[in-house]
Amino acid sequence: MPDYLPLLLMVLIFFGLAMGFRLQIGLALALASLGGALISGHGLALRHLVEGGFGYLDTILIIATAMIFMTSLQKSGMLDAFTSFLLRAFYRHRFLLLFSMMLLTMFPGMITGSSTTAVLTTGALASPVLMKMGMSRVKTAAFIAMAGILGMIAPPVNILVMIMGAGVDMPYVGLTFPLLALVIPLAVIFTLWIGAKEVKSLTSSELEEIIASLPAGQSNFRIYLPLVLVAALLLAQNSALPFLSQLGLPLIFLLGGLLNWLLHWKKMNFFLVTQQALAEALPILAILVGVGMFIQIMTLTGGRGWIVLVFLSLPPALLYLGMGISMPLFGAVSAFGSASILGVPFILALINTNAILTSSALSAIAGLGDLMPPTALAGMFAAQVVGEKNYFRVLRHCLVPALFELVFALGFLLGGPFLAKIF
Amino acid sequence: MKTRLNFKNLNFQRGQPIFIFIMVVIICFFTGENFLSLHQEDLIIPSSGLSQQLRLSHYLPTLANTPGNTRVFLFEGKEKGGNVLILGGTHPNEPAGFIAATILIENLIIKKGRLFIIPQANLSGFTHNDAFEANPQRFSLPAQDGLRWFRYGSRLTNPIHQWPDPTTYINPSSQKLAGPESRNLNRAYPGSKEGSLTERVAWAIMQLLKTENIHLAIDLHEASPEYPVINAIVFHERAAELAAMTMMDLQMEGFDLRLEASPPNLHGLSHREWGDLTSTLAILLETANASHGRLKGKPSPQLIVKGQDANYVRAARLGRLFVPFDEEGIPLKRRVARHLASIKSLITNLAALYPSQTIKFEYFPSPQLLLKNGFKDFLQIASSSK
Amino acid sequence: MKVIYQLILLWLTLNLTVYLFREKRLSWQLSAGMVLILFILRLLLIK
Numbered sequence: 001m002p003d004y005l006p007l008l009l010m011v012l013i014f015f016g017l018a019m020g021f022r023l024q025i026g027l028a029l030a031l032a033s034l035g036g037a038l039i040s041g042h043g044l045a046l047r048h049l050v051e052g053g054f055g056y057l058d059t060i061l062i063i064a065t066a067m068i069f070m071t072s073l074q075k076s077g078m079l080d081a082f083t084s085f086l087l088r089a090f091y092r093h094r095f096l097l098l099f100s101m102m103l104l105t106m107f108p109g110m111i112t113g114s115s116t117t118a119v120l121t122t123g124a125l126a127s128p129v130l131m132k133m134g135m136s137r138v139k140t141a142a143f144i145a146m147a148g149i150l151g152m153i154a155p156p157v158n159i160l161v162m163i164m165g166a167g168v169d170m171p172y173v174g175l176t177f178p179l180l181a182l183v184i185p186l187a188v189i190f191t192l193w194i195g196a197k198e199v200k201s202l203t204s205s206e207l208e209e210i211i212a213s214l215p216a217g218q219s220n221f222r223i224y225l226p227l228v229l230v231a232a233l234l235l236a237q238n239s240a241l242p243f244l245s246q247l248g249l250p251l252i253f254l255l256g257g258l259l260n261w262l263l264h265w266k267k268m269n270f271f272l273v274t275q276q277a278l279a280e281a282l283p284i285l286a287i288l289v290g291v292g293m294f295i296q297i298m299t300l301t302g303g304r305g306w307i308v309l310v311f312l313s314l315p316p317a318l319l320y321l322g323m324g325i326s327m328p329l330f331g332a333v334s335a336f337g338s339a340s341i342l343g344v345p346f347i348l349a350l351i352n353t354n355a356i357l358t359s360s361a362l363s364a365i366a367g368l369g370d371l372m373p374p375t376a377l378a379g380m381f382a383a384q385v386v387g388e389k390n391y392f393r394v395l396r397h398c399l400v401p402a403l404f405e406l407v408f409a410l411g412f413l414l415g416g417p418f419l420a421k422i423f
Numbered sequence: 424m425k426t427r428l429n430f431k432n433l434n435f436q437r438g439q440p441i442f443i444f445i446m447v448v449i450i451c452f453f454t455g456e457n458f459l460s461l462h463q464e465d466l467i468i469p470s471s472g473l474s475q476q477l478r479l480s481h482y483l484p485t486l487a488n489t490p491g492n493t494r495v496f497l498f499e500g501k502e503k504g505g506n507v508l509i510l511g512g513t514h515p516n517e518p519a520g521f522i523a524a525t526i527l528i529e530n531l532i533i534k535k536g537r538l539f540i541i542p543q544a545n546l547s548g549f550t551h552n553d554a555f556e557a558n559p560q561r562f563s564l565p566a567q568d569g570l571r572w573f574r575y576g577s578r579l580t581n582p583i584h585q586w587p588d589p590t591t592y593i594n595p596s597s598q599k600l601a602g603p604e605s606r607n608l609n610r611a612y613p614g615s616k617e618g619s620l621t622e623r624v625a626w627a628i629m630q631l632l633k634t635e636n637i638h639l640a641i642d643l644h645e646a647s648p649e650y651p652v653i654n655a656i657v658f659h660e661r662a663a664e665l666a667a668m669t670m671m672d673l674q675m676e677g678f679d680l681r682l683e684a685s686p687p688n689l690h691g692l693s694h695r696e697w698g699d700l701t702s703t704l705a706i707l708l709e710t711a712n713a714s715h716g717r718l719k720g721k722p723s724p725q726l727i728v729k730g731q732d733a734n735y736v737r738a739a740r741l742g743r744l745f746v747p748f749d750e751e752g753i754p755l756k757r758r759v760a761r762h763l764a765s766i767k768s769l770i771t772n773l774a775a776l777y778p779s780q781t782i783k784f785e786y787f788p789s790p791q792l793l794l795k796n797g798f799k800d801f802l803q804i805a806s807s808s809k
Numbered sequence: 810m811k812v813i814y815q816l817i818l819l820w821l822t823l824n825l826t827v828y829l830f831r832e833k834r835l836s837w838q839l840s841a842g843m844v845l846i847l848f849i850l851r852l853l854l855i856k
Contacts, residue, residue: 003720024836030843048557050454053847054856055554058588060844064821112590157591162601169652171689172599237590246810248587254817274824275831282828286840289847292554300557302721305734309718312743337555341717348649349743440830443842450846455855551856583854586811 001040007303010036010294018374025374026286033293040301052296056288056334059116063284065253066120067277069230072260073124075268078223083128084211091202097133098195101126102187105144109151111234112249113159115335115370118148119381121230127386132210133199137386142397143194145382149367149405150190152335154183160339160363167344170355178360178419182412186364190401222263230256284380291333291375304341312345319349320413323365324406331369332376339366350413354420357412364409371398461550461560465573466806467494467525467542472532472785474499479541482634483616483627490584491624493546495631496528497539504536505773505780508632508640508703509766512543513608513693515576516558518727519710519758520643522573523766526759526788526801536782539635544628545608547584547620549576558714562724564755564798569805571798575714575727580606585620595622596690609642612696632701638780639665639773642693642707643762647716648735648744648753652709655681656765659698659705665772666706672768676790678761704773708765710758711746718743730754756797760790815852822848 010032017028033052037045073079090097105126109118123144130140152158155176162172202210233252236244247255261270298304307330314322323346330338343362350358370378376391379398383391412419469476477495480487493512511524524542531538543549552558552575563570582588585606592605595615604610606621614625632640639662646653658666666682673680685694685705698705713719713732720726720734731752739748746753767787774781788801825848829841850856 024840026840026843027836046450046454047457047560050450050846050850050856051552051554052557053554053843054851057847057851060847061587061817061821065817159601162591162604166601166604168650169686169689172601173688245591245593246589248810248814249590250587250817251813271824274820275828278821278824278828279832282837282840282844285844289843295555296557299555300722302719302734305717305719305732309734309737312718312738313741345649345717345743348651439835440832440838443838444826444829444845447842447845447849451849451855454846455850455853458850458856583851583856587814 003302003306006036006040006301007298007306009039010297010303014294024283024286026283026288026290029287029290029294029374033290033297036297036301042300045297045300048296048300049293052292052294053289055292055295060285060288061250062114062253063116063120063281063288064278065250065257066117067281068274069226069253069257069260070120070124071273071277071280072257072268072270073226075273076223076226076260076264078227078260079125079128081223082125082227083132086129087132087202087207087210091207094199094201095191095196097129098191098199099188101130101143102147102150102191105147106151106154106187108234109148110154111157111237113152113157113162114249115145115148115152115367115378116381117249118151119144119378119385123148123382124385130195130199131386133202135195135198137388138393139194139198139397141379141382141386141388141391141394142401143190144385145371145378145394145398146190146194146401147187148378148382149370150183150187152370153179153364153367155179158360158363160335160343160366161359163336163339164343164347164359164362165355167340168347168355170359174356175360178357179363181419182360182364182409186405186408189404193401193404194397225263226256226260229259280384284377284384287375295333295337308341308345311342312349319346320410323362323413324410327362327365328368328372328402328406331366332372332374334375335366335369335377338369339363342366353413353416357416357419361409361412361416364405364412368402368405371395371402458551461552461574461576465543465549466571466804467528468804469496469528470530470532472498473528479624479627479631482630483623485616486623486627489620489623490547490550490581491545491620493541493543493624495539495541497537498531498533499537500533500535500783502535502783505639505770505777505782506537506539506635506637507770507773507782508539508541508635508637509643510541510544510628510641510693511643512541512549513545513642514578514644515543515545515548515574516553516556516578516715517643517645517712518562518573518575519645519712519755519762520708522564522755523643523759523762525573526763526793526798527766529803530786530788530801532785534783534785536780537635538782539631539637541628545580545621545624547580548578548606548608549574551577551581551583553577553579556722558722559724559727562727564728564802566802566805567799568803571802571804572806578607579603580608580621582606594691595625596696598690600691609644609693610691612691612693613700629696629701632697632703637701637703638777639769640693640697640703640705641766641769642705644707644709645712645715645758646709647718648711648713648746648748649716649718649738651745652683653681653711653745654679654761655683655709657683657685657694657707657709659685659694661698662704662706665704665769665776668772668775669765669768672772673761673764676764678764680765706769708762710761711748711753712758713748713753728755730758756793760793763788763793764790815854818848818852822852
């Protein structure tokens with residue numbers, strides 16, 4: 001059996017179940033993987049299915065705990081209080097308000113290197129403000145999804161570059177300026193493209209009206225304490241502080257959630273908060289497990305090697321096109337996986353270029369993988385944050401900015417020899 | 424997306440979750456049994472030349488009873504001479520180093536000097552496999568009376584032994600790396616006495632280098648065929664002359680070998696920290712392992728042992744590889760023979776450069792014999808089971 | 810730190826099990842089961 005055949009059948013099973021039977025995506029992926037294992041003569045391959053799922057255990061824990069934290073913030077009234085605070089501070093300056101929302105949403109991504117964290121934390125803070133400013137729900141989601149992706153690429157922490165660097169023995173040094181040169185222009189352009197047309201400057205009376213519509217919460221500093229704690233601990237992750245830098249994101253989010261519960265234990269039941277958070281996060285958790293299974297079986301049947309080889313076989317002129325297509329496409333299974341599995345061979349194929357610039361540009365391309373269905377982590381979470389059921393409606397508004405980012409990053413790649421003289 | 428499928432007519436209410444929960448427990452039981460089976464140590468039968476078998480806790484007592492407490496085999500000649508350390512299994516998914524070290528332990532007899540061999544430097548890494556790689560858990564080699572099974576592990580320490588990973592890992596030499604690299608032994612040097620399991624293993628190895636006054640230390644590795652540093656001898660600057668002499672020897676024996684200077688800004692790696700922080704001459708050897716690469720076809724024990732892969736043949740034709748790769752592949756016996764030949768030449772040249780650091784062998788497993796006849800002559804006893 | 814993470818996982822495992830028994834739709838029960846397998850195996854430090 002040729003190596004691509006089981007993969008082809010797995011993809012067919014997946015689409016059949018997900019589209020035809022409208023089965024949940026996580027389950028459809030798991031069943032497609034099981035089918036692939038059976039077809040290729042590996043039997044049930046339970047070990048491989050479970051081992052593949054484990055590839056995402058860390059991500060699953062981050063998402064589950066981040067959801068607990070966000071649910072608790074919602075219950076304590078912090079989200080509403082923060083929204084009215086930001087509106088009061090910036091309501092006269094349309095672009096400034098939008099750009100501050102962009103940076104605010106990017107921030108956790110810059111620290112953690114994950115778009116998911118950005119979208120789920122400060123993205124969730126920014127989205128009510130944006131919607132009150134007159135931005136539509138799906139555009140708001142697109143805005144924070146793109147901000148999350150930029151946050152993932154922005155320094156100081158870019159895990160995609162670290163993964164690629166680990167594959168070619170490039171130390172994670174000297175990346176701040178190349179990454180900023182990629183991210184800042186994109187941040188300005190995305191802010192203008194997605195936001196500027198819809199959002200209006202508010203008058204004082206409109207502002208009062210909006211703020212009055214928010215549920216009255218206590219507005220003392222206590223409700224901000226959990227967020228301050230989480231922000232402080234996130235910053236400490238990037239330092240050499242011996243104990244604090246070891247905490248890991250799941251513990252940080254859970255500590256934030258627990259502090260919030262201690263401050264508001266009268267009106268909040270931590271068990272119910274966890275139940276609600278898990279119920280909301282379960283679709284994505286199941287998808288991640290399913291994707292992990294899918295990749296493992298795809299590798300087991302030789303499908304992964306076949307795909308990498310197909311893209312590496314492209315003639316040099318098409319190589320850049322191949323990168324632009326394959327890396328975001330592979331991001332459908334995981335942007336990090338794309339960086340490791342395709343990013344490393346591509347850097348090696350471009351061995352004569354400056355590895356720092358190449359990996360920076362490739363990270364911007366691989367990061368777009370977080371917009372690629374069926375996982376589309378950034379798009380899916382952004383949709384969830386604004387309460388939009390169909391994340392494809394969000395992705396539609398991400399298309400133009402994403403294409404722009406792709407072209408910009410490819411330009412960065414092609415201009416590498418010239419840029420190398422600047423940095 | 425939430426309520427797409429209801430299966431209303433299939434809903435048996437109470438019994439259904441219980442049934443699913445039982446299924447979960449059953450799957451956990453069977454896969455768990457499989458995963459735990461990897462914790463059994465590999466069979467290694469030392470030759471009659473063995474002087475002492477230690478554990479790494481000899482050099483750092485807090486490693487006792489931890490999954491990092493790996494075996495250290497000491498071969499000591501009657502005469503005093505040089506002290507050499509050979510490290511295999513730093514990355515358990517690079518089997519040539521582990522097998523080369525095993526073959527040495529099972530056959531070596533020494534007349535002069537001391538040879539320390541650690542066949543499975545990151546012992547914890549042998550107890551699990553990397554997600555998404557779908558590698559086999561074990562592979563077998565022919566022994567005199569049957570098959571000998573070996574574990575094929577992961578590049579990294581098992582997360583159940585060191586969990587969780589930090590968001591970003593700042594290693595003991597202050598290099599910033601992706602979080603999972605905190606479980607990579609060859610990024611953890613010089614290690615830390617109170618640090619993570621991986622860092623403590625690294626610290627104990629540094630301690631061995633210092634207390635045993637090791638003159639030459641060799642770290643055995645493999646890399647994927649698409650990786651530039653391959654079929655290479657990576658040397659610390661103080662070992663440059665030794666490496667150059669070895670390269671010439673190996674080329675005469677028919678092994679093409681590339682010289683690679685250890686990059687001065689890449690910290691935490693053995694060839695950098697060993698050389699910088701101890702008086703040892705630090706060397707790292709690389710061979711090409713197709714089962715380790717991103718282009719590999721179906722992963723299998725045959726791919727590990729025979730090293731034949733049609734994808735890599737095509738990639739070589741496309742000029743994407745850094746080693747020649749044809750239909751013959753690069754079998755494990757050739758990779759192990761290359762390591763053995765390099766080790767032998769390094770030790771011989773050490774004696775030529777520094778006569779007081781001579782090591783003399785009564786018997787050294789011949790790389791040429793291994794190439795000709797395979798592993799059978801060097802592995803006496805088969806495993807009783809997988 | 811490992812023990813703290815086991816406690817986190819214990820909390821999540823218990824909650825997900827409760828969710829599994831409260832949930833009425835088969836497909837969501839199965840999804841919870843998929844995730845639960847990972848949680849249990851890591852909680853017991855098996856994988």
